[in-house]
Amino acid sequence: MADRRGILVPLVILAFIFLSPDPVRQNPNQFNHRPSFEDVIAEEQRSLSELQNSTYNERVFTDKNAALLNLTGLEPDRGYSWDPLPQVQDKARKWLGYAGVEDVDKALELEISDAPLYRNVTGSVHGSWVRSKLEGEIAAPNVNLTEYTPPGPFGPMVPRAFRRNITGEGGDVRLRFHEKPTSQDTTVNLDPTDGTRMDVEMTISDELTGNEYDLRLLGTYIPSIGQAMLTTTSDKFAGIFMLPHMAMSQRIFEASRGVLNESISNTIQRQIDGELERRNPWSPTLEGATESPYSMPECEYVVYLQQLAPDLPITKSRSAVLSFLESELRFPTGAFIPRAPALRFAMTAFSPDCGFVIESKGPPDYVPQEGEHLTGPKVEVLYNSSRNHLLLFTLALGLQLFLLMRQMREASTPSTRSRISFYTIAMLSLGDGFTTMAFLLTSIFINGLWVNLVSTAFLAFVSVSFFGMRFLMDIWAVQAPERIARARAEAEEERRREEAFQNAIQRLRELREARIAAAAETTTTTGENRDTSGNERTDTEQAPTTTDAPQDPATIAPANATPQPPAVQPPPESLPLPVTAQRPTDTGATPVFMTSDQEGLEPVAQPNTAATGAPPVALQVQSFGSLYTRFYLLLLGSLFVSLNAASWPASARRLYFTSLAFAYLSFWLPQLKRNVQRNCRHALNWEFIIGQSGLRLIPFAYFYGYKHNVLFAEVDYTSLALLALWVWIQILLLASQEFVGPRWFIRQDWAPPAYDYHPILREDEEGATMPIGFSQAAAESSSAPTSPVLDRTSESGRRPSVTSKRRDSTAIKETKDKGKRIFDCAICMQDLEVPVIESGSSSEGNVNGPAGLLARRAYMVTPCRHIFHSACLEGWMKYRLQCPICRETLPPL
Structure with missing residues (x-):
């Protein structure tokens, strides 16, 4: 049966409207002492x-x-x-x-x-x-x-x-x-x-x-x-x-x-x-x-x-x-x-x-x-300058929309969309939505600029509604499995904590019952060892011993205790639910047959966890509709608070709007966190990052640094410098994540483990981190075939096919430079020269230094030990997270 409690609130509001006294019929002098x-x-x-x-x-x-x-x-x-x-x-x-x-x-x-x-x-x-x-x-x-x-x-x-x-x-x-x-x-x-x-x-x-x-x-x-x-x-x-x-x-x-x-x-x-x-x-x-x-x-x-x-x-x-x-x-x-x-x-x-x-x-x-x-x-001059300023701001909005469209075109695959932070794009869209609402509200009071304000607001509305929200939906759909897996992990962790808590409670109960049973047995034994004259019996007069196995004290209940049903404990290797679930019993109730349209179906009940002793855990994953509603509620709430802040004292108003500006210009922080979580180096294009950062700073530069602004706001170069510095710091952190590493500024145990596509290659680790081609080349140097293709070729006396040569495309070649090896990239079929620490060498300064760090960024080694150019493999992984050679699943960037 449908839940109809939601209609109660509208009924209360309507009753208040219709049953409240008419203000016209009230005595006007009841609370008003002013003249009529x-x-x-x-x-x-x-x-x-x-x-x-x-x-x-x-x-x-x-x-x-x-x-x-x-x-x-x-x-x-x-x-x-x-x-x-x-x-x-x-x-x-x-x-x-x-x-x-x-x-x-x-x-x-x-x-x-x-x-x-x-x-x-x-x-x-x-x-x-x-x-x-x-x-x-x-x-x-x-x-x-x-x-x-x-x-x-x-x-x-x-x-x-x-x-x-x-x-x-x-x-x-x-x-x-x-x-x-x-x-x-x-x-x-x-x-x-x-x-x-x-x-x-x-x-x-x-x-x-x-x-x-x-x-x-x-x-x-x-x-x-x-x-x-x-x-x-x-x-x-x-x-x-x-x-x-x-x-x-x-x-x-x-x-x-x-x-x-x-x-x-x-x-x-x-x-x-x-x-x-x-x-x-x-x-x-x-x-x-x-x-x-x-x-x-x-x-x-x-x-x-x-x-x-x-x-x-x-x-x-x-x-x-x-x-x-x-x-x-x-x-x-x-x-x-x-x-x-x-x-x-x-x-x-x-x-x-x-x-x-x-x-x-x-x-x-x-x-x-x-x-x-x-x-x-004068008002005519003010309107003319305002039209020019609105035209420049409209141009900035157009450039923002252009950069967003290019980024959407670049991130057109699930692999690239999974790297982008949902909340970064949401904050950028929130700024466009705030611009839309503010300009529409201002156009009501300024008739001379109505057309300019409405046209600028329309462009901002197109940016947030047709492109920003669409991009958010695409990112949300791609990252849905990740959220489900995270929700399942959190639910599993919650279930384990609940199981541990229940087990601890059960052990405490068993210990308590065992102590009660032991105390009762001691009292009974003491009473039987005393005769009617009050003398204690000897040890030979005590209760006869028995050859039966000793009982568990936890299973001994006192004489006056209420008998408890035995706890259902499943065997440790029993089958999972619903095989071990309790069979339903026939209660004699009349069965209910549902129609073919399946109207009125009850929600699927949680599985019976009585057999396992674990409470049911609901898997809650937010839908995009709920976030859509929260997005617009946050937009309207920030707009109303900002309108109210316009009447605050000057110091409080300046503090509020400066804090709001800092919060809005922190839109790269979620992307920094996303890069750390996924160990991702390059999620957004640099033209999008630098372009959006500069364009989003234009309104603040206008109000904080331009003396003749339309609001007559005081020039505050200090706040403007702090805002620009804050955005520049975020850009530097994004750049450092791409060149140094996504997790260089945090501890290793602060983030989940992730695969490193740019490892240090060592020659003396018996091929543990070296590409497969290195082992094959070493084997070929000792005249010992190491693959079935080579074995069959040597036995039949035939030359290996082109396919076998392509599969063996990571074979190394000789190089004159010490500490370097040359491999073949299976994607572009070009040579790839990589630095390698030779056997017996203990120095890593050249590899860990700035030059070595940049050299390591030129190649990528997959978990299946195949090596490629970084640009080649990144372009491949935009469309498919599989190794180009062995089709092994690759972890996302």
Whole structure:
């Protein structure tokens, strides 16, 4: 009867889905103490009205004027520190002058400026930040943590420090700009008095704690002066509604307010229409992240960005040239243009509730060697370079596939496939599968590179699915008998251990019963030797002796012991199972007749081992289907862990990916182990080994050694050198196994014995290791025939046939060099000169030295004592593991 217990788990899952309470019908305020969605919309409309009716005031963030704006975060009892805001604005004015603007005051009034700046700054920049000197002149905020602690589902939560707090003296920062025009027109807005919305993803790391934070900043950007104002918005800080009041002039305030009025009104309308269900559309969490009502509060950020003049080699009409470059990048017409300069931004940021001020590291406060503020490519340049890099990586994948196909063609026989390690090819295929999954996942989020990413992923998929897995199946099928034999040996060893254990238990039981029986007999004898008066009998009065054979103490049971059935012990030379198995007894049960289709057959039972006393041992051999499943589970598991590791701290993330790289680049270790087990010297072609090693290192060289990589990863030449050295060490070990020997670096008892096809030939061992031809030649020199062919020839007086001459093809010839002999190779029919230690010589230095080692690699001696060229016999053994002369079975290489 079929086992139906596997259906229990799906039934439990379905019952949980259908019987669980409906989340829509639950009381929304049962665990959520936040206001309802309607109250949130009402508060947003009130804050928008407050912004629309407000006027510009430079001192609105002082304690005296804070009540002029009834916005969340400006209450007098908040304890926020707004003292550094005027100093931060002064720092931003200095950045504006450093950007190439001659008259800063006129630029802040949004008059037409001739500064050579990008109007569309969509792209990515990265650099280093340092703690500003302004922080030492301001007072620390006085924030009550208990007031901001959210209530938990089971009571008040323990107050903790705000998240995203910067405590170190420096770190790294990356900004990704997503500029959004206010109108539906996607062209560049040429009106200098208008601003645009800006959405920025910020990633900032702290060197002191090692933490890395991702947040979203929203604000406005003024293209004419290249200045951006950004802020975070949360339940405790209405940053987007108070942002225009942080402007440094009346004109910037009006431009920013006009942009935000349109943007915020559209967002609120989308919430009312049900198109947007987020409670906080301006949340600092990145898109896709969940908002929890029980999360701890986070530090708020106010950021000023100033675009610096790009590096152009042209000194005149720089604005016109830059405008032409920008237009050609966004709307290409095929014109030849120079390389577009990178974006350059200076940053000044402060937190009113956490009380820190940071700024980008660069001139004029620091020399260019220490930092150049925040630099990076525009999105069009980034996409173009990414396409070129993907094209090179696709070429590398094509070369990997080409080398794999050549190796598959070379290893087309069972003899050659048996030498290759299954796990080496599996690790190489695992890397291609990881590339496929990573590129497909990345293509979902990057629309501009979708075609390139999908095409590269498809090539990697073809490599792993149609060629890699096929090669693995062929290797698995060829090595199946070896695995079965190994499983049988392990099962036999387990059976022997179990038999030894059972025998030891049986002996202990017999000894215990013998001691009990001896003690009982002694007690009985002592009682009989005493008379009724308590005197002990003499020896002549004891029980009469008998002439019967003495009994075995182990067979004597005590009087009160329960009789045990005699143990069934088969004779030592009995027949094997199932001849000695117990005959079935007729129980009177009704026989069961099976149909011809044999449905419902029970599995074959294990043989009855009761007669031998050995327990049954199951022979378990893994199928390729189970390994196929494990392969893809390991692939998906490593992908999910890698995606999760992307949000770890910088040190932990670097350690994880470096360890993963070392594990992946260890794909030659299984082949080294395979060579040791089978005493194999040449399993893979050298073009495959060197080519795959170099091509697999290309992605790591790109991310560890190329500064302008797409992920903006830091250059780490040390890790790259270690990875390359590790691969080079594995290649050297493979080369040493081919020239020195597969087992030169391990002890002889660490590996199973294997035949050596390159022995040292000695002349004084009576032909024990010398080829057959040497003995025949020695016999011919003494005029004594040593073979039936020669005997028949000598008796009949006829000359030996061609066949007999070919069979005697290993006869030696005279040579003038001392210590060498010349044989005939039966495969190529050419002379083979080999070194031989002459009789009476005890020196082996010439044979064991480097020159002698290479000379021994030129010939191969079979167990049947026939000698051939190494290349000839290796080519023969690719197709048949038999001696070309006597057809004796040869051990595999």
